[in-house]
Amino acid sequence: MKIKQADATDPMMEIFIEECLDLITQYETYMGMAEEKQAYDMTLINEIFRITHTIKADATMMMFECITVPVRVFEKLLYYYRDENGCVVNYPEFTALLRDVTDFVRLEIDKILDGNADDTDGNGLRDKIQEYRDELASGLLPEVVESVEKNAKDTIMDEPMRFYIGSCTADKEPDDNAAGENAAADGFEAGSIEAAQAESIIAAAKCKTSDSTYEHAGDSANDEKNVYAWINKRNTVTTDEIKELYDTVCALQRVEAKLINRFQDRFSEVSDIIYEYHNYVASMWKWVGNATTAPVSQLSLKLHRVVEEMNTRLDKNVHLSICGEDCLVERHWLDNISSVLIHIIRNSIDHGIESKEMRLKNGKDEHGNISVAYSIKNDYSYFEAVIEDDGRGFDVEKIREAAIQKKLISETDNLKEEEIINLVFEPGLTTSNKANIYSGRGVGMDAAKHSIEELGGTMSIFNNTTSGTRVVITIPFHNAMLHEEDTANEDIDSRR
Amino acid sequence: MRILIAEDDFASRKFMMRFLAKYAEVDVTVDGEEAVQAFEYSLQDNLHYDLVCLDIMMPKMDGIEALTVIRKLEEEAGFTKGTQCKVIMTTALNEVDQVDKAFSLGCEGYAVKPIDVNKFLTVMQRMGLSVDN
Numbered sequence: 001m002k003i004k005q006a007d008a009t010d011p012m013m014e015i016f017i018e019e020c021l022d023l024i025t026q027y028e029t030y031m032g033m034a035e036e037k038q039a040y041d042m043t044l045i046n047e048i049f050r051i052t053h054t055i056k057a058d059a060t061m062m063m064f065e066c067i068t069v070p071v072r073v074f075e076k077l078l079y080y081y082r083d084e085n086g087c088v089v090n091y092p093e094f095t096a097l098l099r100d101v102t103d104f105v106r107l108e109i110d111k112i113l114d115g116n117a118d119d120t121d122g123n124g125l126r127d128k129i130q131e132y133r134d135e136l137a138s139g140l141l142p143e144v145v146e147s148v149e150k151n152a153k154d155t156i157m158d159e160p161m162r163f164y165i166g167s168c169t170a171d172k173e174p175d176d177n178a179a180g181e182n183a184a185a186d187g188f189e190a191g192s193i194e195a196a197q198a199e200s201i202i203a204a205a206k207c208k209t210s211d212s213t214y215e216h217a218g219d220s221a222n223d224e225k226n227v228y229a230w231i232n233k234r235n236t237v238t239t240d241e242i243k244e245l246y247d248t249v250c251a252l253q254r255v256e257a258k259l260i261n262r263f264q265d266r267f268s269e270v271s272d273i274i275y276e277y278h279n280y281v282a283s284m285w286k287w288v289g290n291a292t293t294a295p296v297s298q299l300s301l302k303l304h305r306v307v308e309e310m311n312t313r314l315d316k317n318v319h320l321s322i323c324g325e326d327c328l329v330e331r332h333w334l335d336n337i338s339s340v341l342i343h344i345i346r347n348s349i350d351h352g353i354e355s356k357e358m359r360l361k362n363g364k365d366e367h368g369n370i371s372v373a374y375s376i377k378n379d380y381s382y383f384e385a386v387i388e389d390d391g392r393g394f395d396v397e398k399i400r401e402a403a404i405q406k407k408l409i410s411e412t413d414n415l416k417e418e419e420i421i422n423l424v425f426e427p428g429l430t431t432s433n434k435a436n437i438y439s440g441r442g443v444g445m446d447a448a449k450h451s452i453e454e455l456g457g458t459m460s461i462f463n464n465t466t467s468g469t470r471v472v473i474t475i476p477f478h479n480a481m482l483h484e485e486d487t488a489n490e491d492i493d494s495r496r
Numbered sequence: 497m498r499i500l501i502a503e504d505d506f507a508s509r510k511f512m513m514r515f516l517a518k519y520a521e522v523d524v525t526v527d528g529e530e531a532v533q534a535f536e537y538s539l540q541d542n543l544h545y546d547l548v549c550l551d552i553m554m555p556k557m558d559g560i561e562a563l564t565v566i567r568k569l570e571e572e573a574g575f576t577k578g579t580q581c582k583v584i585m586t587t588a589l590n591e592v593d594q595v596d597k598a599f600s601l602g603c604e605g606y607a608v609k610p611i612d613v614n615k616f617l618t619v620m621q622r623m624g625l626s627v628d629n
Contacts, residue, residue: 010608011592063615161582161604163619164595168612267514 010166014447016062017109023051024102031098040081040089048098049078055105061162066108066117070125074101077133079152080140087136097132100125113447242288249288252281296374296385297325299338303372306342310349317356317367318349318389324374329383333455333475337385340448340459344387344471345370347445352391352469364390364467382457382476390468394421394461421461425449497521497625498543502531502562503551503586508609512549512586515613519620519627520546528557532565539573545581546625550603552587552594559585560598567602582623586611 030047034040040048052075059067074097080087104125111117137145256278263270300322307320329337353359353368360366370389377384396417403409403423425446452459457475464470497520503509504526516522523538523545525531531550538545548566550559557565563583570580584605585598595606605619617627 010590012590012595015592063618160599161623162599163584163605163622165584165605165607165612165615165619167588167590167608168610168615264510268517271514 012062012164013166016058017113019058020055020067020105020109023055024105026051027098027102031095031102034091034095038091040091040094042082045078045081045089049075049082052078057159057162061164063163063165064108064112064117065119066112066121067105068122069119070101070104070122070129073126073129073133076149076152077129077136079148080133080136087140093132097129100128113450245284246288249281249284252284256281293328294331294334295325296327296329296334296337298334299341300325302338303341303345306345307349307370310346314349316349316353318353318370319367320345320370320372322372322374327374327376327383329475330477333383336451336455337473337475340451340473341372341385341387343445343448348387348389348391348469352389352393354392358392377474382474384475385473387471387473388464388468390464390466393463393468394424396420396463399423418460418462421463424461425459497546498538499523500531500534500538500545500548501525502528502549502554502559504554505551508551508586512611516549519625527554528559528562530556531562532557532569535566535569539569544575547620547623548581548583549586550583552585552589552598559587560601563598563601563603582620582625584616584619 027048030044030051034044052071056068056071056075059071077097081089104122108117108121111121256274259270259274259277260267263274267274303322304320307318310316311318348370349368353370354362354364356366359368368389368391370387373386373388375384375386376382400409400415400420403420403426404411406426408423408426409415449459452473452475455475457473459471459473462470462472499516499520499522501509501512501516501522502525503512509524509526513522513524523534525534528550531548535545535548550562552559554562563585566583567580575581580602582605583603584607585603586607586609587594588609590608598606604623607616607619620627
């Protein structure tokens with residue numbers, strides 16, 4: 001089963017990645033210690049065992065078979081060395097194997113974050129370790145092998161079962177608001193049925209959907225064939241036709257909602273058809289979503305809510321001001337921009353904006369200020385979002401030190417202030433001493449940057465000349481069509 | 497297989513019920529109190545649930561409380577660790593402290609809404625519940 005795009009905002013995911021990387025670093029530390037003596041003594045083996053066991057438990061809980069599979073087998077191998085059954089660790093061979101494991105886990109985590117991981121990724125490494133274990137076992141007495149294997153099995157049975165099932169967020173969700181409101185206008189009852197139910201069904205359908213639904217659609221009814229052929233030429237399609245398409249797709253979603261409602265008592269009889277129907281509609285929505293724009297004002301409410309929440313929980317009083325909300329961006333950018341802005345704002349309120357007392361002491365006003373400014377640059381060649389706060393700014397020295405500690409740079413490297421500040425994008429680099437629920441884990445920033453780079457954009461951080469920090473996000477527009485869209489999109493706006 | 501669902505939101509409740517009805521007899525309750533009640537009846541009738549899905553945010557008694565009570569009831573009825581029912585929390589909350597708390601109180605699974613149906617089924621299999629339809 002393919003592992004879907006890791007939700008960068010899922011706190012359990014953040015913790016898992018951070019812990020995993022930390023554990024891998026520990027492996028490396030122990031490898032360093034073994035190098036001095038060119039041997040692994042019992043203490044090191046036990047430590048390596050402990051790390052392996054933890055990685056296995058964590059990956060099992062998060063259901064990452066790609067990591068669980070090889071690590072589980074590695075743990076079993078370690079039982080041979082632990083039980084002092086005369087198994088001496090062959091230094092170069094074991095080191096090579098351990099290095100394979102660390103390299104693999106690092107790569108796999110990147111894959112997970114990119115949404116490219118597959119359950120079977122670890123099978124090759126598993127086989128390699130298994131082979132090594134078999135070779136090792138062949139040189140031992142059968143009773144010894146039996147006893148080690150039995151011992152390994154017994155302890156594994158004692159562990160409490162823990163599975164974390166992350167939410168299944170469809171990446172191109174239909175706009176709940178539009179579909180919901182329109183449905184209500186049609187006399188269709190209860191936004192609650194539609195939203196939650198649709199979400200779950202969409203989630204289920206998404207999980208069943210492969211990326212080739214487009215091909216399947218070509219085999220179905222003529223109408224759909226025409227629509228797909230039409231979409232295929234979208235570079236030459238005018239904005240009016242796209243509007244038509246957008247409305248039609250919304251209508252199809254309303255039909256889906258009606259179907260669900262009509263058949264709710266016999267749902268199992270028609271569920272597979274509804275899933276199939278939904279697949280096609282979701283696929284069309286994906287195309288439509290890619291071809292239409294939306295104003296970034298859609299994000300404002302969420303951003304204000306985040307600020308409110310943070311203010312309450314951290315007893316701060318930060319004001320958020322947003323300008324340029326009318327900027328139109330490609331619709332499918334919204335999720336990425338939203339989660340990144342939320343992360344930046346959280347960071348800002350958590351770490352950037354000082355307490356009331358500190359601020360007054362420094363001659364700033366009591367409340368903190370965050371401003372978000374959106375703009376379209378160079379005649380629709382790119383979109384820019386600038387987020388500034390008037391907090392304490394980045395402590396460049398601290399970042400430098402932390403980076404040196406994490407071996408990202410060396411003492412002698414001569415970097416400009418700008419370059420040092422942008423190091424906060426390196427995964428695992430956090431200068432915060434205690435990671436709290438909101439930030440300080442050192443994982444969010446690199447995921448955020450990644451999220452923007454996914455759209456072809458860039459993200460950079462600066463210290464403001466006066467005080468505080470400034471984050472600049474730019475995303476290029478691909479579509480030449482957008483130049484004429486201002487008037488056309490006003491109409492789409494009024495229909496939402 | 498017998499499954500108990502506790503969920504205060506109508507749509508989520510309906511969805512879980514339909515999706516799980518393919519594999520088991522499903523009983524549905526709307527809050528923690530009802531869930532505990534249903535669980536008690538099941539023990540009395542000797543029709544132990546194999547799986548309990550608990551929402552966390554519920555009126556009258558939340559999922560965490562219900563979990564604690566259910567585990568207590570099982571202990572008193574003589575069910576040892578190996579024979580106790582499996583519990584999966586189904587909730588929109590994914591804060592780490594919440595997740596840790598739930599696991600430490602004795603649930604085996606924690607699923608964040610919207611539920612990833614495929615993963616949910618995989619977890620059920622791994623828990624030893626048969627979903628071979």
